[in-house]
Amino acid sequence: MDLRRFRALREAGMSIAEIARETGTNWRTVKKYLDQPGIVVPERGTPRKGCIPQVIVPYAPVVDAWLQADITLKGTVIHERLVDTYGFTGHYQRVKMYLQEARPRIAAELGLGPADMDGLHRRFEVFPGAQAQVDWGDEGGILTRAGIRKVYSFHMVLSYSRDPFCCFTTSMDLATFWDCHRRAFAHFGGVPKTIVYDRTKTVVRRHVAPGQAVPLHPEAVAFAGHYDFDIDVLAAYRPTGKGRVERQVTIVRDHVLAGRGFASLMELDAAFAAWVPLRRSRTHRTHGEVIGVRAARDHAALRPLPARPYIVADRHLRYVGKDCLVAFEASLYSVPARRIRPRQLVEVRSGHDTVSLHLLTADATGSTLLAVHPRAAVRGQWVIDMSHWGGLPDGHTRAVTAGDTAERHAGRASVSSTSPLQDLLHRTGADQIPVGRRPLQFYDEIAGVRPIRLAPVPGTTGATTEKETA
Known part of the structure; x- marks a missing residue:
């Protein structure tokens, strides 16, 4: 407590209450020392800093x-x-x-x-409609009870107003990624001039060294050209470049998902849609305005949506099996048996909701399309059009019987079997083959031999043995 400061402030014209507020002291203490002018304030002693060495x-x-x-x-x-x-x-x-x-x-x-020095970044602000930021969130097994092993959240945030968009998917592949963009543009009612991404493989074709131009994925270039926005790819390991959407991922988890149970992706999307008006009614701590009021200016500055959407398909090559099925993402899809051959290479174009199969070269009609199926919701599903198997043997002509047919038994005399061999001959019809009966001497005459009678062997009953001689 600096008593000299009390007198200096008093001489400067401050009241006791003002001195108390300025020095953080009770007003009674200030009045006590000001009313006792005879009290001598001791001089400050010499600082002791450095006298005792620090432990470090x-x-x-x-x-x-x-x-x-x-x-x-x-x-x-x-x-x-x-x-x-x-x-x-x-x-x-x-x-x-x-x-x-x-x-x-x-x-x-x-x-x-x-x-x-690491850990420093530059804060920036943008004009309405100038920028949006995109990121993925991994929500884990939130729908495990519904049979869905993994759920991901797609986030897009308008940088000027912090107006959010979020939808939930089971995949982060190319077709799903750009389909989420179309849903976000419909949610905002327009397209921002620039969208910021990290180096995800659905945007960047391959990674390059720092300072080099980043090669973009061809589908990303085509999609951005159709919707007329620029792609801004951040440097590697710089999440602060899109901190608005990074923060939004955590906000959605805390305010939409935490403490709730869901049975489907539709329920997740509906929960976010119900929370958006509440979010827009809040005052943002950074720009100090109501998010919904600032979002109105943001939406008005967005570029208009094109008349036709751009559908992105992820393309893969697969072989056709002998069962006319094509394996893709652990599920099987059928193709027409009359238009393919076993082990033929076909192209699979996977969209967000559909999977189409195409020939690599056009057929006689000039078409490459083989089939279009709804995309399997879970792994291991069979998506089959039964008409694709038309013309293949289906086994309807096969038949079995426990005995002979009536035609084979027509006009055949009944034979009572006395042994298994006779039963077998009877079932196969071998006993019905006519066989000529001749004496054994007939075969001796044909062979040119004559039987020789020998004398009776001693000890026998008089039987004789015949020996053939030439």
Whole structure:
């Protein structure tokens, strides 16, 4: 408490209440010392700073060496290493206070300016309708009970007003990504002049080194040209360049999804649509205006939608199986059997809701389209048009019987079987084949041999043995 300041402020014309507010002291305390002019205020003593060495001082060379190796090393890591390796007994705050002085000093020694420090970015503002930002959110198994393993959220935010759009999907492929754009444009009633993306594979064809021009995906170029907007791709690892939409992902999770249960994607989209009016009625903390009021100016400055939408299809090559089915995304789609052959290569064009299959070259009619199917909602589904199997054997002519047919038994005398062999001969009809009966001497005469009678063998009953001689 500086008592000399009380008298200086009093002499300057301030009241006791004003002095109390200025110095943060109770007015009774101010009045007490002003009413006692005989009190002598002791002079300030010499500062004791530096008299007692700080606990961190013996470890300063070690900390400086670590900072020279990595200027961004965190204070918590430095404190942890000092305790573990060097037996440091001081508190983390001592390390933190030392780093406030040491980090700028070592950065200057290394020749690092403010531009070389991480964690800094430039804040910007845009005109109405000038920019929107796009990002994905991973919502995990929010619809696991409905049989959907993974759900993703697509977000687009108008940068001027922070007016949001969100829809939920089960895929982040090319067709779904640009279909979500069409839904966002319909939600806002127009197209912004520029859309900011990170380096997603649906926008960037391949990654390049820093400073080089980023090659865009051909479908992204075609879609942007049709809707007349520019694509702005951020540098790698710079999420702060689209902080408006990054923040919006968290807001939707907290205000729309948290603590609720859903049974389908439609319920998720309906929950967001019901929350949008509440969001637009709020005053944004950054621009200080009601989001809905500012969004009206944003929407009015958007470019108009084209007369016809641009449909993006993701294209893949697949082989046709012997069963006239084509495998795509773990599901099977049928093609006409009369227009393809086994192991033929066809093109699969997948849209958001449909899958079309095409020949690689046009047929005699000049058409390449084989079939159009609704896209499978879950993996492992069979999407089949039964007419595609027309003309293939279906087994309707196959028949079995437990006995002979009536035609084969017509006019055949009944034979009573006395053995399994006779039954087999009877079932196959072999017993009905006419066989000529001749004496054995007939075959002897044909072969030119004559039987020879031998004398009876002793010990027999008088039977004789015949021996054939030439």
